[in-house]
Each structure stands twice: as structure tokens, then as C-alpha cells.
Amino acid sequence: MKQKRALFAIKTILWVSALSPGVHLVISLLRGSLGVNPVEKLTLWTGMTALVLLLSSLAITPIRRISGWNLLIKLRRPLGLFAFFYASAHFVIWFAFYNIFDFRYMWADILERRFITAGMAALLVMLPLALTSTRWAIRKLGKKWSTLHRAAYLAGTLGVVHYFWLVKADTRLPSLFALVLASLLGFRALQSRAAARIKLQRSSNQGRGTRFTE
Amino acid sequence: MIIRRKPDIASSEITPERTYLNRRHFVKKAAAAGVLGTALGPRALQGKTTLQELHPRFDSMTSEMDEPLNSYEEITTYNNFYEFGTRKSDPAENSGAFRPRPWKVEIGGMVNKPGEYELDDLLSGITMEDRVYRLRCVEAWSMVIPWYGFPLSALINKVEPQPGAKYIEMKTIVRPEEMTHQRFPILDWPYIEGLRMDEAMHPLTILATGLYGADLPNQNGAPLRLVVPWKYGFKGVKSIQSIRFVEEMPINTWQVQNSHEYGFFANVNPNVSHPRWSQARETRLPGFRKDFDTMMFNGYTDQVQHLYAGMDLARWK
Numbered sequence: 001m002k003q004k005r006a007l008f009a010i011k012t013i014l015w016v017s018a019l020s021p022g023v024h025l026v027i028s029l030l031r032g033s034l035g036v037n038p039v040e041k042l043t044l045w046t047g048m049t050a051l052v053l054l055l056s057s058l059a060i061t062p063i064r065r066i067s068g069w070n071l072l073i074k075l076r077r078p079l080g081l082f083a084f085f086y087a088s089a090h091f092v093i094w095f096a097f098y099n100i101f102d103f104r105y106m107w108a109d110i111l112e113r114r115f116i117t118a119g120m121a122a123l124l125v126m127l128p129l130a131l132t133s134t135r136w137a138i139r140k141l142g143k144k145w146s147t148l149h150r151a152a153y154l155a156g157t158l159g160v161v162h163y164f165w166l167v168k169a170d171t172r173l174p175s176l177f178a179l180v181l182a183s184l185l186g187f188r189a190l191q192s193r194a195a196a197r198i199k200l201q202r203s204s205n206q207g208r209g210t211r212f213t214e
Numbered sequence: 215m216i217i218r219r220k221p222d223i224a225s226s227e228i229t230p231e232r233t234y235l236n237r238r239h240f241v242k243k244a245a246a247a248g249v250l251g252t253a254l255g256p257r258a259l260q261g262k263t264t265l266q267e268l269h270p271r272f273d274s275m276t277s278e279m280d281e282p283l284n285s286y287e288e289i290t291t292y293n294n295f296y297e298f299g300t301r302k303s304d305p306a307e308n309s310g311a312f313r314p315r316p317w318k319v320e321i322g323g324m325v326n327k328p329g330e331y332e333l334d335d336l337l338s339g340i341t342m343e344d345r346v347y348r349l350r351c352v353e354a355w356s357m358v359i360p361w362y363g364f365p366l367s368a369l370i371n372k373v374e375p376q377p378g379a380k381y382i383e384m385k386t387i388v389r390p391e392e393m394t395h396q397r398f399p400i401l402d403w404p405y406i407e408g409l410r411m412d413e414a415m416h417p418l419t420i421l422a423t424g425l426y427g428a429d430l431p432n433q434n435g436a437p438l439r440l441v442v443p444w445k446y447g448f449k450g451v452k453s454i455q456s457i458r459f460v461e462e463m464p465i466n467t468w469q470v471q472n473s474h475e476y477g478f479f480a481n482v483n484p485n486v487s488h489p490r491w492s493q494a495r496e497t498r499l500p501g502f503r504k505d506f507d508t509m510m511f512n513g514y515t516d517q518v519q520h521l522y523a524g525m526d527l528a529r530w531k
């Protein structure tokens with residue numbers, strides 16, 4: 001019961017905080033209060049929100065391991081899906097206003113500008129992950145699901161690279177994102193090494209055991 | 215100088231010489247029409263008598279051209295001035311503590327009358343004018359701005375450069391206590407820009423001290439800034455503290471930052487793509503879509519193309 005209430009609470013916090021940037025943007029857009037260049041604001045805010053949510057989804061596992069609060073795992077999938085939602089909005093805004101719905105402009109931009117290439121790659125990596133986030137797909141894919149969804153780290157890396165490349169001079173914030181991402185990757189690397197060592201120990205113990213019975 | 219279009223010429227040939235209005239002429243006209251003192255300034259300006267008094271002339275300017283002026287509020291709340299932050303709203307928000315007066319300008323290098331001049335002394339005897347120019351940012355957005363200022367050539371003639379001077383180099387003041395983001399190594403401060411001498415002497419090149427007839431607000435480069443309408447906006451060095459006459463081509467700040475992306479000339483050119491932005495189109499603000507075709511030399515081709523005769527503009531970016 002207590003568990004259920006806690007789950008409800010953290011899910012509510014998640015939904016409110018993930019939806020509020022979008023709601024704020026839509027309301028400001030309708031009120032005409034996004035300033036002189038509304039499209040730039042929309043682009044920057046959707047991009048920023050997407051990246052924050054994506055890195056938050058990657059942070060869930062380390063935080064869960066460290067804190068031991070297993071309930072947090074329930075936030076990982078919605079965080080990733082919200083990140084994909086904002087990244088898609090980001091893409092649509094760019095296609096509609098920067099490229100005025102013209103595919104030729106779009107291709108030229110993707111091919112010529114490395115920051116766009118990286119952003120596009122990030123979105124394309126996120127796409128199959130979003131599509132396989134249904135309960136059905138998780139069950140169907142079984143073990144393969146976890147392997148596939150490790151690509152979230154690739155998407156995060158591409159997102160940070162995209163951000164780094166698009167900034168013209170002030171790299172303080174992208175550097176901070178890079179640092180966060182590096183810590184997350186570092187944590188996972190250490191963990192899988194630890195896991196491998198345990199596995200190795202176990203299997204060598206087992207090995208000795210089997211030899212004895214032979 | 216109003217950018218006005220003759221009836222049947224292409225927009226790329228807009229003639230800026232058509233209407234040349236100096237302040238006195240305008241005020242007289244406005245007074246005669248009995249409109250002096252009409253309060254119609256944008257919200258941001260309320261309380262500034264100068265603009266309210268002088269504002270009617272800008273209404274007439276707007277009606278005389280087919281590219282409407284951007285509002286005072288648009289021009290003063292959306293711009294780049296990295297000394298105050300990198301977001302477009304930062305300069306307006308962070309420049310309140312900046313003190314543009316008193317102001318001294320250092321004139322140096324190969325010049326007969328070097329020295330540290332009080333701004334007012336430097337400007338005495340120079341006639342101020344209104345100049346309506348397009349401003350095209352390298353980030354592919356643009357505005358139409360009624361500057362108030364004077365041709366840079368007037369100042370150059372006053373201080374008498376020597377024959378060896380081939381370029382002019384201008385620097386923004388360094389005051390980290392007032393310029394919030396000079397405390398961080400975002401760019402290599404001070405901000406440096408330069409022009410070849412013939413570009414600097416060109417009648418379209420001005421130093422602005424105001425916009426919409428009122429003093430330049432801090433965020434737009436008070437008290438003195440460069441405006442070169444056929445070049446990308448970053449050439450327009452703000453809050454100018456030093457002007458030097460030199461023999462070698464100065465290395466401007468953005469070239470130091472990223473020589474692969476930014477060059478010295480920075481002429482608006484829709485045919486030369488930038489690694490970050492296609493320069494073929496722009497968003498005319500306030501607008502949503504990048505659907506305004508960028509013009510060669512920002513529409514000032516007739517006036518300036520002779521400066522670059524024989525130069526490969528794809529190479530000399």
C-alpha cells in the first residue's frame with residue numbers, strides 16, 4: 001500500500017515536471033509572449049528539455065543502485081518516452097520553420113551541418129527505442145530488449161555532441177552535460193566490470209566443482 | 215537615409231541614397247505638421263521624451279518604404295552582445311549597470327592626430343543623420359533598423375590617417391565589473407573588428423550613437439557602435455573604446471574564435487554557405503519562417519560591389 005502511494009507520488013511529479021515545459025511553451029505561443037523570435041525559443045526549449053529528460057532517464061539506474069530505491073525504475077521508461085516526444089517536437093519545428101517543409105533544404109542541412117547530422121542521428125536512435133517501449137514489445141523481446149535499450153546511451157552521447165557542436169562560443173553548459181554523461185557511462189562501465197568479475201569467479205568455482213565430479 | 219524602393223526595380227537594387235534626412239530637417243517638418251510631442255513610443259520607451267518627440271518622423275519613414283521598420287522594443291530586446299550574455303535577451307537584461315557616459319575614445323596607430331578624445335569633442339562639428347538599414351545576422355535572421363549616427367568617414371577625415379594605414383581596427387571597452395560576461399572566457403576579450411580603409415570610408419558605413427532618434431541603449435552598444443549594412447551583424451563592434459589605423463589586416467574576434475567559420479570580410483552572401491547556417495534564406499523578424507531570400511550584399515550591391523572587383527568572394531569570406 002505504502003509502495004503504491006509512493007509510486008503514485010513520484011509518477012505525478014514526473015508527469016507534471018515533464019509536461020510543464022511543453023504546456024508553458026504552448027501557452028506562451030498562443031499568448032504571443034515568446035518574444036521577437038518565437039521559433040528560436042521553441043527550438044531551444046524543446047531541444048534542452050529533450051536532452052535533460054534523456055540524461056535523466058539514463059541517470060535512473062545509477063541512482064537506483066546507489067540509493068537502493070528500486071521503485072525509481074518505474075520512471076525510466078516514461079522519462080525516455082517524454083524525451084522522445086520533445087525531440088520529435090524539436091525536429092518538427094525545425095522542419096516546418098527552418099526548412100519551410102522542404103525536403104531538399106532538410107537534406108542539405110543534414111548533410112552539410114555536422115551538428116544537425118548528430119541531432120538527426122540521436123533522434124533516429126531514439127525512434128526504435130520509443131517504438132519498443134510497449135509492454136508487449138518488452139515481453140516479446142525478452143533479454144534482447146535490455147541489449148537494444150542500451151542504445152539510449154548512444155542517443156544521449158549523440159545529443160550531447162549535437163549540443164556541443166551547435167554552441168558557438170560559450171561551452172560551459174554543454175561541458176556540464178558532457179560531464180554528467182561521462183559519469184553515467186563511467187558508472188555503468190565500472191558496474192559491468194564488477195559484474196563480469198563476479199561472473200568469472202562464479203564460473204571458475206563452478207569449473208573446479210565440475211572437474212571434481214568427473 | 216531611407217531604404218526606399220523605386221517603382222520597378224528588384225529589391226536587390228534598393229537605393230539607399232534616395233532620401234537623406236538630417237535631424238534638423240526632420241524636426242522642423244514634424245513641428246510644422248504640429249505633431250511634435252505626440253506620445254506613441256513603444257511601452258519600453260515611455261518616459262523618454264526624446265523619442266516621443268521625434269517619433270512621428272519614423273512613422274513617415276515606415277510609410278515611405280515597403281520593408282517595415284522593426285519596433286524599438288524588438289530592436290532593443292533581441293540582439294547579440296556577448297559581453298552581456300549569449301542569449302538574445304541577455305543584453306537587455308544584463309546591461310543595466312553599464313555606464314556609457316562619460317566616454318573616451320582612443321585614436322591611435324598611423325594617424326596624424328592620435329589621442330584620447332572625449333566622445334563629445336570627437337563628434338563636434340559632425341552632422342548626425344537618420345539611416346534606415348537592414349541588419350542581417352550571420353545566424354540567418356534580419357531586421358530593419360532606423361539608426362542615428364554619422365558616416366565613419368567624417369571621423370576618419372577628422373583625425374587624418376597616414377598613407378600607410380590600410381585597415382582600421384576597433385575594440386569594445388573591457389569592463390568586467392559592468393559587462394557581466396566579460397568575467398568568463400567566452401570570447402577572447404576585448405571584442406575586435408576591422409575594416410579595409412576603402413570599406414571604412416564608404417558612405418554607407420556609419421558609427422551609430424542612437425536608434426529611433428534616441429540615444430543608443432546599453433544593450434545595443436552605447437554610446438558608439440559600428441554599422442556596416444552589407445556585412446553580417448557581427449562586424450558591428452559595440453561600445454567602441456579604441457580606433458586604430460594599421461597596416462596589416464586585423465584579426466577579428468570571431469576569426470580568432472573559429473577561423474574555419476568566420477573570416478574578415480563577412481559580406482552578406484547567399485551563395486556562400488556557412489557551416490552552421492545556410493545563408494540563402496533568412497527569417498525577417500518578427501516572423502516564424504525562414505522564407506525571406508537573402509540578398510547579395512544584403513541588398514546594397516550597387517553601392518558596394520566595386521569594392522570587391524576581382525575578389526573571389528567564396529574564398530574571402
Ligand code: HEM
Binds near residue numbers: 050120166
Ligand atoms: C532531429 C534532428 C535534430 C535537429 C535537426 C536539431 C536541430 C537543432 C537546432 C537547429 C538547434 C538550434 C541551434 C541554434 O539556434 O543555435 C538545436 C538546439 C538544440 N538541440 Fe537539437 N536537433 C535535433 C535533435 C536533437 C535531439 C535528439 C536532442 C536531444 C536529445 C537535441 C537537443 C538540442 C539542444 C540541447 C539544443 C540547444 C538548446 C539550447 O541551447 O538551449 N536536438 N537543435
